[in-house]
Amino acid sequence: MAHNTSGRVSEARSRLLATATRIFYAEGLHAVGIDRIIAEAKVTRATLYRHFPSKDELVVAYLRGVSQADRDGVGRALAADLPAAETLRSIAESIAGGILSDRFRGCAFLNAVAEYPDPGHPVHQAVLAHREWFLRTVTDLFAQVGAAPPEPAGRHFVMLRDGAMTAGCLADPVQVCDTFLKGVDGILRFRLDAAPK
Amino acid sequence: MAHNTSGRVSEARSRLLATATRIFYAEGLHAVGIDRIIAEAKVTRATLYRHFPSKDELVVAYLRGVSQADRDGVGRALAADLPAAETLRSIAESIAGGILSDRFRGCAFLNAVAEYPDPGHPVHQAVLAHREWFLRTVTDLFAQVGAAPPEPAGRHFVMLRDGAMTAGCLADPVQVCDTFLKGVDGILRFRLDAAPK
DNA sequence: TAGCAGATAGAACGGTCAGTATCTCTAAGC
DNA sequence: GCTTAGAGATACTGACCGTTCTATCTGCTA
Structure with a gap:
């Protein structure tokens, strides 16, 4: 599941998913924007869109x-x-x-x-x-x-x-x-x- | 309930509420914008905000x-x-x-x-x-x-x-x-x- | 008939939305 | 040492968000 070429799971990806899970569950889906998630996951926009198409x-x-x-x-x-x-x-x-x-x-x-x-x-x-x-x-x-x-x-x-x-x-x-x-x-x-x- | 000075219920208001009820229920709250509601209720922005503060x-x-x-x-x-x-x-x-x-x-x-x-x-x-x-x-x-x-x-x-x-x-x-x-x-x-x- | 509240119309506000592009840096594999 | 992929950092798009504003028109009531 989402390993990079060297076989490791992307740290940025799991941080992203953990943050999204926490915020989406707590506050809702439409109410939370991409900006919130990338800010709290300490990840840039480009990184998010490299791992998730949308x-x-x-x-x-x-x-x-x-x-x-x-x-x-x-x-x-x-x-x-x-x-x-x-x-x-x-x-x-x-x-x-x-x-x-x-x-x-x-x-x-x-x-x-x-x-x-x-x-x-x-x-x-x-x-x-x-x-x-x-x-x-x-x-x-x-x-x-x-x-x-x-x-x-x-x-x-x-x-x-x-x-x-x-x-x-x-x-x-x-x-x-x-x-x-x-x-x-x-x-x-x-x-x-x-x-x- | 929401009569104007002459004692009648505002038609614009009830049209607004009926439209909001239909669209909010069908599509959700955050997903539906003010624009959709005023367009389908055939009411202007100013009219909405006269009847509902937000x-x-x-x-x-x-x-x-x-x-x-x-x-x-x-x-x-x-x-x-x-x-x-x-x-x-x-x-x-x-x-x-x-x-x-x-x-x-x-x-x-x-x-x-x-x-x-x-x-x-x-x-x-x-x-x-x-x-x-x-x-x-x-x-x-x-x-x-x-x-x-x-x-x-x-x-x-x-x-x-x-x-x-x-x-x-x-x-x-x-x-x-x-x-x-x-x-x-x-x-x-x-x-x-x-x-x- | 004068006054006034309600409705119409349309423009504009600053902010946020999701998504894209470019360019640099780092680190691991060969 | 070179290549390459992942990540960082910005800057930007165009659309939409909720909200406010001014200005005009209509129709009822006093």
Whole structure:
């Protein structure tokens, strides 16, 4: 991923991406200009445009980074090799952990899509791609819990997650997490009670 | 509301607000400039700034309008004087109706707050005010259903609503509504079963 | 009929936007 | 020691940003 000819990752590039990630997440996409990012990353304009063909591509790279972090987190939960219900609980708890963390400002993807409503736009599509992966992953896990069709449960889980992530910075995060985790528990108990495996 | 000295509502003003509402909702807040709005409202710059001191105030007026429409809708549901559980169901169905409607683009308030993360900003505060009203209204209704504390149920309802509204334009709206309405039904049945009134 | 508020029209403000061009410096690889 | 790529430093483009201004016209009300 973005090595130069000598095989090293460009320091300027990673500084750029880290800065963009921090500022974009904290302040929004359209609200932040290129000037802010290059100033705080201590990088010149020319360097930015050598690594990213446009601001939109920088935004996409930012979202890809967040997506990868999410996938890594879920990957760790899967690697623990617990029963699927426990894996789902652990994913939910890591979501709650994010909501409770400092400088939480909602879901990077939902925030991004609010600013890029055009479904054909690369930013919008990056969001859709991440969401499809997440829904698929969660649904696959529900398929291993109980016998009922897993799709409704997966959609229910994602809907609660979306609500929790958006409300997490608009209300008391502790209460939001409480509501979210109880909701997830409800889905799981309903499924385990209905058709224990 | 915004009458001139002769007691009439300014036509230019309402045209302005209607246009702003349409474009802001469809395309976002920062992405849309004053020029677009005055051009499509067929109003001059000076007229806009006579009615709204700044773009931010125009955004706030737009959100106030949406908030009022929501309050009117809930008011009609309350006026039907059904049992509280039925009122909640009818509110949920009207939310689902919105999600299924043409040009649905998510929750105007959540979209706005994604662009105005600063909690002190008037736009952000307009969103918080609306959300507080909604949570309070829903919680009051849950207080009339069953005997358990209504706050968790109200928060659960709002969390599902938030998830449904955000996902409604990122996935199949029919499935989103199905998941949402089944979720609301779950909250209500749990409450009615646990402590029938 | 006089007065005045509201709307129209159009120009202009300084600032910021994303993106491009040019030119120098540095450091690593051969 | 030479080549080459990455990075730095500016300066610049043309467009758009929100906002202010002056000047004129219209139509209602007192």
